[in-house]
Amino acid sequence: MRVYLAGPDVFVPNPLARGAALKAICARHGLTGVFPLDDLAGGDPPAWDALPEAFRIARRNEAHIAGCDALVANLTPFRGPSADAGTVFELGFMRALGRPVFGWSNAAAPFAARTRAAFAASQAADGTWRDAEGMLVEDFAPLGDNLMIDGAIAASGGVLVTSDLPRSQAWTSLDAFAACIEAAARRLKA
């Protein structure tokens, strides 16, 4: 079974070493990890030659996802209270293909609490929380991120695994990833 490894792991200082580490954990559980920086089997289609590099990368990642049986997303908050935008796009893409999606995060605090703290939100007279721009802060307390993300993971039969770690370990610890892969392997073989 092939598992697409979505996440901002492509942005760490040594992304190829990170990809190898993630794939080794997958292999221990009988899964083949596909990292976004991998080449496509057979290379890129010639029709993509004229595309700018960024758009070739986007097409390649879409093709990787379409060729996998499941997706495991690193949902550790990235430059804000939510996960990396590219990762979230890919999770939505796989969800629409009807295959299982899983998440892991090195932050355990719920999305609502993280957002309220980061944006100095205050409670309006009607009880809703609003940020400084007046925009509603979703208040679905146990969720780990926007409800579309947690909802897709639950609806697809996936799980979200979190580690309660100091922020300094956000981009290094793979404990939650390993636990998520173990759960994904169990689910995919069931």
Add this chain to the structure above:
Amino acid sequence: MRVYLAGPDVFVPNPLARGAALKAICARHGLTGVFPLDDLAGGDPPAWDALPEAFRIARRNEAHIAGCDALVANLTPFRGPSADAGTVFELGFMRALGRPVFGWSNAAAPFAARTRAAFAASQAADGTWRDAEGMLVEDFAPLGDNLMIDGAIAASGGVLVTSDLPRSQAWTSLDAFAACIEAAARRLKA
């Protein structure tokens, strides 16, 4: 033609009025706008009764998207340099269904510049930009957001329309939306 109106417009102080305003602009161009807060035709399936409210909302939005011919996403930066996570998920979902996706944003500065400014990024010896956590800042200068988002819009035949406005008008101006709907209507009738 039915167009799903993805965006943090559901978080403004009066989201029903916002939805009505967006739908009125769609109607002027012969399109039917579907707002995330709309009921499903026929109501929710009884199988969803046991779900928590957040997960019912997620299922409903997925069903709305599946029932539309195209998606138009409000990609105005939301609590960080990227678009709202739920919106990005939905854009990825529709892209995987193979239908056109469009974007509009009330910020015109490219993603790379916005991210570097918001996260005090610095340039490493190898020329790459890194944030304070050492994570790479994508440097594809003309793109409006993460390359998966711009890539999907381009690959699907959509467009991204931006308005160069002060941040105080981020959640009020509908000029970019109106221009985006006009482009979407042209494309969908072609």
